[in-house]
Amino acid sequence: MKRHKTKTRHTASNSDAGPEKPSLPRPAARAGLRSAPGRPLPHPFRKGRICLALTFVGGLTLEARRKNIVLPVEDASLPAVVRLKLIDGCLPTVAAGDTVAEGERVAENDDGFRILSPVCGEVTAADDGFVTVRSTRGGEPVGLPPVESPVVSLSYEDVSERLKQAGVVGAMSGVPVYRKLARAKGKAKRIVINCLESDPYSAHISRLVTDNAEEIVNGAKILMHAVCVKRSVIAIEENRTEAIRALRNAVYDKTLVSTALFKPKYPAGNELLTVNAIYGREVRSGRTPEESGYLVLSAETLLNVFNAFAYGTPQTRKVVTVSGNAVSRKKILRVRNGTSADEIFANCDGFAVQPGAVIEGGIMRGRSVGPDECATLSTNVLVALPKKPLDVDGDCIRCGRCVRVCPMHLAPLKLVSQSKDGQIEGCLAIGLDACIECGCCAYVCLGKVNLLRHIRAAKAQAHPPALPPDAAEQTPPDVPPESAPAAETPPAAADAEVAPVDAVPTDAASADAAPAVSEAAPDDPVQAFLDEFAPAAEAGKREESDGEPNG
Ligand code: SF4
Ligand code: SF4
Structure with a gap:
């Protein structure tokens, strides 16, 4: 006799829902979930909704x-030794040879923010942005009195x-x-x-x-x-x-x-x-x-x-x-x-x-x-x-996958191509600062382009670290501070009119930037994909959310 297997359907969007139940709560049944298998079942923590x-x-x-x-x-x-990084402008309050208890202050900044020792022990070094403590067993930890x-x-x-x-x-x-x-x-x-x-x-x-x-x-x-x-x-x-x-x-x-x-x-x-x-x-x-x-x-x-x-x-x-x-x-x-x-x-x-x-x-x-x-x-x-x-950096084959996965709606391939050309102003104009460095674009790249490295390099060029005060004092007074970046900027980019950086990620700024890019490459298939993708992304962005927390 031929045996028939009974198939059990699980919802793709809710792993906790388990197999489909024979009877659904009334609101879900009213919503027609039984006849629409792609729709999620009611969440287990929201009874009947x-x-x-x-x-x-x-x-x-x-x-x-x-x-x-x-x-x-x-x-x-x-641990035998801990090496504490000094953050937020903290300076050491201890010196090599001092003994500290667990929870005792080892560094503090001007606002009174403290870095505290995680071990009892002896300070072996306190310089170069770090405090090093060699731990010893025993010793009572110190803390703050509880707030009553x-x-x-x-x-x-x-x-x-x-x-x-x-x-x-x-x-x-x-x-x-x-x-x-x-x-x-x-x-x-x-x-x-x-x-x-x-x-x-x-x-x-x-x-x-x-x-x-x-x-x-x-x-x-x-x-x-x-x-x-x-x-x-x-x-x-x-x-x-x-x-x-x-x-x-x-x-x-x-x-x-x-x-x-x-x-x-x-x-x-x-x-x-x-x-x-x-x-x-x-x-x-x-x-x-x-x-x-x-x-x-x-x-x-x-x-x-x-x-x-x-x-x-x-x-x-x-x-x-x-x-x-x-x-x-x-x-x-x-x-x-x-x-x-x-x-x-x-x-x-x-x-x-x-x-x-x-x-x-x-x-x-x-x-x-x-x-x-x-x-x-x-x-x-x-x-x-x-x-x-693999430490490779391939060439872009213009597949557009990086654009599809970018959660900040950027065009990573364009950021990288402009970064490679040294057009940092151009990178800023198309949203370099909006990149959250999530690495999604590099993960899916078919051309094995090291996108994240190029984006980070462009950011480092766009926002070089500030010189320490003593180093700044050593700068010859006859060298104008803006001369170095100006020399690196290609003439074409220097002549171009660039939007203010903080206005770029808004919808209006993106819309303004689009025609300029299209003019540069009218027959570019990737640009055509970008133009098609952007409005669809905006429309679909909130399709599953009503804008309010759902619990
Ligand atoms: S690293 Fe930046 S450009 Fe790449 S996907 Fe993330 S946000 Fe987009
Ligand atoms: S995913 Fe890689 S190969 Fe594809 S368009 Fe982006 S940079 Fe180019």
Whole structure:
């Protein structure tokens, strides 16, 4: 007898929904989901209502890389030496030979922001932008007294002062949180609790949210009070079911904190894209989200804020995802600031095979580091690859794939061609500063063009680092400062009329720039593709979002 197999259909957009149920909730049935198999089922956390996850045009779906999501957070062992990077203009307050306790200040800037020692031990060096401490066992850690008074009695100054004393920095950007708070004061309308992973290999944010949801929400409430914001939004990927459940239980007042579910897509964790997807607002180039009214903070940052207030814990540790096929055991580790890459991998039983490369900062946009490179308070991912990535720089075959995946709606191939020709002004005119260096264009490039390297080189040329004051004083007075860039600029580019940089990423500026490009290459097939793509991208950008958080 012939047997018939029963097929089970799963929805592509919602991995938690499982097999199609025999009966759907009434609103979903009314929406005709049964007769439209491509449509998503109702989300499990929105009973009886259709929930469409937010997304953005471009980007890449690279979910398969994130395999260590179920791992717990482990404390790394005590490193022999830590090398602390001095950020935000901090200068050492200790000298070689001094003894420090864990949590004691080793550097401070003019605003009172502190860098704190993550170990007890002896300072062996304090120069060249680093403080090095050799650790010793024993010794009592020092901390701040917990804040006993209710949050509503704290002023903005109280909150800012505590953040400086505890040395709290953004877990993604490494920018001190007191600076973000100062930029947001008087301007912020919403706080976005960013629970999105920053890289395809990163897995620790979801783990932290699952384990510390209530603390993260309370950390956000402290900052909401400080900058007088009435509502926060949690941004989280729709397939992080455990984390979403923990957040649901932690949020008691849904008028204060709502949830925006995102499709799992890289680089959703970028704060500009997060704001754009939730509110449909583009942050102008050269401005921060805080200046545009949105204070975006990572879940890990908010956990550190809460710990600084509730327990007086200074920020001396960072949670890092250690992954890659060359590492023996993939782990999520809580490492001390300044721990070397070698010691971090030793906590994962070393390497299964000799690594071809160790990438810090993510597989898509990170940089290759040596064994002595030290973790900072903004290190998120360490990936050990068995093979060294090919160091090739091919030629563009004008396939247009880089344009299709660029989440900032740029034309990476044009940025690179202008950069190669030395036309930095031209690069700026077509949105060089709007590039978030996500690396999507380089990932999909069929011509193996090293797009990210060229874009970074163009940015470095466009914005050279400022000379230190003493070096500037040594500049001969008879050399005009603008002479060097003028000599490098080709005459044609120098004569061209260039739009102001901060006006470029807006829609109006893009529209203005388009005719000039078309005139330069009227029969260019890639340009034809770009012209066709741009309006379609704008129209489709918000097709799955109604502009409001969906939870
Ligand atoms: S041009 Fe910049 S923003 Fe666009 S895909 Fe490339 S790296 Fe990402
Ligand atoms: S993806 Fe690479 S080969 Fe294709 S158009 Fe862009 S730069 Fe050229």
